[in-house]
Amino acid sequence: MKKYCFSFLFLLFSGCYLSAGETAPPARSVIEIWVWGGPSQLETFDPKPKAPKEYNNGYKAIPTNVPGIEISEMLPKLAKHADKYSIIRTMTHRHNGHETASYLMQTGREPGSGKVFPAIGALVAFYKGKNYRGDLPPYVVLTKPKGRFAEEGFLGEKFKPLVTGGNPNAARFSVDGITPPGNLSKNDIAMQFAALEKFDQFGKNAGIPALQQFDSSGKEAYRKMNGSAAKVFDLTQETKEMRERYGRNEFGQACLIARRLVEAGVPYITINAQGWDSHKKHFETMKRKTAEMDQAVAALLEDLAEKKLLLTTIVWWSGEFGRTPKIQWEAPWNGGRNHYANCFSAMIAGGGFKGGKVIGVSDAVAGKVVSRPVAPQDLLGSILERCGIDPDSKFPGFTGVNEPLLPKESKAGRLREIYPEKAEKQKGKK
Amino acid sequence: MTLYRTICLFAAVTAFAPLFSQNIYQKAKPPAEISSFDRFLSQTRQSVKITSAPEASDNVMVRRLYLDLLGRVPTPKEALAYIQGKQENKQSVLVKKLLQTEEHAMFMTMRYGDELRIKSEFPINLWPNAAFLYTRTIYDAYRNNLPYDKFASQLILSDGSNFRNGYANFFRAVPKKDSQTIADAAAQFLFGKPLKKLSVKEQKEFIKAFSGIKFKSTREWKEEIVYSVFSPEKDPRHPFMKQVLQKNEFARNGVLRLWKWIFGSDNAAPEIIDHLTEQFRKNNYDQRALLSMICTSSAYRVSSICSGDYQKMTRYGAVYPVRRLDAEVLADSIAQITGRKNSYSSVIPEPFSYYNGRAAAIPDGSVTDQFLLLFGRPSRDTGAAGERKNIITADQRLYLFNSSDLNNRLNQIFRYKLKTEKDKLGALYLLFYSRMPTPAERKSFQEMNKKWKWRLLSRMPWVLLNSKEFLYQH
Structure with missing residues (x-):
């Protein structure tokens, strides 16, 4: 009940802000939950309980606190906060290899252009870093590097993220190079x-x-x-209850650190959630991973909302792709799912983005986009736009680069249906 | 134990000789002239009114040679063997010895790998098999002392499968496969500058030379055949390469490259490079002979500390330029000192590649770790020299101050290497600095150790690691 009170207060607060005659302010910080390896859409945000068992293995969907929206039974805590986030069920691209897909999902660019474009984190750090005066670098990665490519791309060393290393769940989170x-x-x-x-x-x-x-x-x-x-990075400054709320595991405590980094004004934070590449033992992996994920992300959204930080903080959740809808029971997979980029899910919350919405419709097995496809550059472009950065503007002052920050949005376009009202209207007038 | 015995012996031998009493970094006089190149250098310096800095001390020299030629600090045994050596020509003996080692060939292969962009992933897509083969091919060529002109020809005229003929990867280690991009890579390698910096006529010649290069895939995953649409008699690469080999610029670039690898920059007077180019051509493009000439010269034997215009003196080989150790060299030196090997991996592409051992020996630019990234190992994206970063940053200092991984390694020194040592301070100095502490340093240590309740020794590895004398090549 208390939780609902808080979200109600938050809605009231954000409502006041908007009705004061301003558009929603640009987001100050972004938390990216990079679900590395490719999380299954079916066991997260796009369950298909009515599909044959060779697709869902008997797993069910559960209702959320938003009427009409159902997510996987593996995410019971997040189901209580669906009003805070929107689900994208029709992310789509054509790269089924980790390396190319990661590059595409992080930069919005097709690989192979001969240039290494910067990842969205480095881009936000590049723009937001100008007005940021903290002691920490403007881009922090918890805890291991993504390492698929040079995230800073041609922006250079300066926009390389600080990768913390260490274990935030240890008695003392030792951040290599800071403490x-x-x-x-x-x-x-x-x-x-x-x-x-x-x-x-x-x-x-x-x-x-x-x-x-x-x-x-x-x-x-x-x-x-x-x-x-x-x-x-000193989590002893948090109460025991708060630490428990996020879950006493590496990922959970990384989410808590992320909130502290937002409070410190760091513009971009990536939590590199590893281990989602479930070729084998998919369901065992998912049970273990989703339990941690569910608790930590639900706690993060709730905590940010309580601290009135959600309006200015974008939280987005995605992998480089999803997983094959049909379960591979044959050897050597014995119950696994393969890489699948044709249709997969992402989640986005805060920073003025509306919650409680579902974008796009997938087919009966979450294998094809039925309506409203979302290309990587649409998702990234929306995040940039909500950060007050124009994705169509050109890279300033890099020799040999005469291109916009992101490629042109797809036909279906950026996620304007979940932009805050005023901003949406403005865009409409254009 | 052996180390301890060596140190005792060393201490006994030198007990009455004030070994480091004068100056631990330099001798009293400038390096003597021992070759015709030295005489040339002296004359050149005289003509611009520059006096050389004093000669570097033996302990500086042995450290310098191991770092420059093998890419790591010497072991205590290696350092002592040199310092205690009585031969008049021990410097040139050591240079010759090091140039013959496999470690040296490996280290030079790394340098070539940087320039030829050997990496399996993005924006160069060699794929691990080809990256490994390409590295191995270059290693073999250097190890067998293949003359530089032959080596360059092998690269430029190669064709065949990227998994069977390592040289053919020259054409694949480029971001795009059109003749313009390949010509640019060739110009970079042959003349040390991008295509657009060449004359219009030369640009055309370069592009035309590679106009016939095509690629086809095979049934083996990621295998590609590089071939020319022209018959071997009509392949424009042959007359092109013949022409290139005649040009002084080609040999000169080969010299400048080695100079850069030894001194860390190409800040050298043109007349010195010209002189060496002449010698290089006379010696049939023998790279090891050239390195030997450079490393035994007065330009190399000189100290890194001087009074005077540092930049100008560097230009004329009158001072040895100080610079931060390369990322791989630093990683390998720390591994050697602490006795714990490094392991590296690439998260791309699948199947993941792993490499355990010397950072300098990693055959693939995509295989890396955070340390190498932080300390500016080149990304091998473009192959340009500027990709390697030798500046020192606050983030690097923070890492060296605080890394828990590094700290665990430093503690291991006591657990293993120094377990039975009596003179632990001396042994630490030898490990990190390739020299013994001076009496003044020992005295300071005793005083400070007492003040801090005898805890100082446990942190001395940290102190030495974080000091300039260790972090810099000097």
Whole structure:
């Protein structure tokens, strides 16, 4: 009941904001839940309980708190928050290999152009980073790198994400490069820096050009490790209840860190949820993975809404593709699903995007798009647009790049049906 | 134990000789002239009124040679063997020895791999089998000392299956397969500049040379046959390559490339490169002979510390340019010091590729880890020299300060390598710096150790790792 109260308050709040005569403000931050490997649409947001058993293996759909919308029984907690997010059931592209599909879903570009385009995270960091003054880089990845390609593309080193490493569920989340290793006392840390100062005598005052950056980079590093940046990763500052709410596992605690990063103003955060490439033992994998996913994402949406951060924070959830509707029972798969990009699901919430909607209709087995296909650039373009970045504008000042941020939207277009009212109207006038 | 014995022996031998008392980094005088190239260098410096910095000390020299030629710091044993060596010509003996090693061939293969864009995935799509074969082919060529002109011809004139003939991957390690793109890659490799920087006439010649290159797939997954639509007699690549080999620019680029790999930049006076180019042609494009000439020269034997215009002195080989260790070299040196091997993987493409061992020996640019990315290993997207980043950043410093993985490794030094050592401080200095601590350093250590309740030794690996003397090639 309490939860509903909060979401009601949130709706009231956002309603007030809009009725004040403004369009919804651009989103400040984006949390990307990258469901790496390709999550099955059937066991998440596009269940097909009426399909034959060789498609659904007997798994059912459950109603959500939005009348008419059903999702998989594997996501019972998210079912209680369907008013906060919209479901896209008709994501579609043509790449069934992880590498090409990831590149496409992350950059909106067909691979093979000869240029490495930046991923959406690097793009948002590039634009939002201009007005961002935090100690942390504008793009943070929890906890392992996506690594399918250079995410910063031709934008360069500066827009490479900070990849935290470490385990947020450990007693102390040690973020490589931000906080000292867990087993060192304050005394040890003070001592080692004092000793470095004393013993590091090579080339002192010799005017060697290559050494000039050494001192300045060291000072900057020292300031960062002792500044506010390090505190963001300190989960002991959260209550025990809050940590439990997200689930005491790596993914759950990464979601909690993501919320703290949003509070710190970081423009783009990716949570790299690995292990969804369920070629074999699909259903065992899904049961395990969806339980963690369900709890953590539901907690994240609820928590952001309670803290009035959901209106300015986009949360999107997708893999590089979905999985084959028909279960492969033959050896060597023995109950697996393969890569499938023709029709798969994504989820998007916050940042002014309307909740409680379903975009697109898939066929009886979630294998084909029946209506309203959504191309990768449509989804990414919508996110950019809600961040106040024009996806049709050109890359500024990169030699040899005379192209817009994203390719032209598809015929069905960006997700305007879930843009906030005023913004939608404005777009309509155009 | 052996290490300890060596150190004891070393200590006994040097007990009365003030080994590091003068200067641990340099000798008293500039390097002596020992070759005709040295005489040429002296004359050139005189003509621009530059005096050379003093000669580098033995401990600096042994570290430098292992880093530049093998891509890692020397082991304590290797360092001591050199420092204690009594031969007059021990420097050139070591250069010759290192140039013959497999490790050296491997390290040069990495450098070539960067330039030839050897990676299995995006934007170069070699696929792991071909990346491995291509790397192996270059390694064999270098190991067998295939002359540089022959090597270049093999690449430019190759055809056949990318899985059977490694050289044929020259035409596949490009982002696009049209003759313009291939010509650009060839111009980059042969003359060291992009196609658009050549004269209009040359541009046309380049494009025409590759106008017949085509590709066809086979029944083996991802295999491709590179072929020319022209018969071998009419293939325009042959007259083209003949012409290229005649040009001084071709040999000069081969020299400049090796100079860059040894000194970290191509900031060299043109007359020095011209002189070496002449020698290179005379020696039938023998790359190892050229490297030997460079690494035994006064330009190489000189210290990295000087007073005077650093850039200008670098240009004339009057000072050895200091720069941060390359990402792979740093990773391999840390692995050697801590005794824990690195393992690398590529998440693309499936099936995933794994590589355990030297970072410099990874045969595929798509196989990597966070450390190599952070420290600026080239992405091998374009093959341009600028892809490798040797600047030091706050993020790198933060990593070195705080990485828990690194910290675990540093602690392992005590658990394994130094378990039975008596002089742990000395052993640590040898591991990281290839030298023993000076009496002044030992004294400072004792004082500080006492002040911090004898905990300092446990953090000394961290201190040495984070210092300039370790992180920089000097």
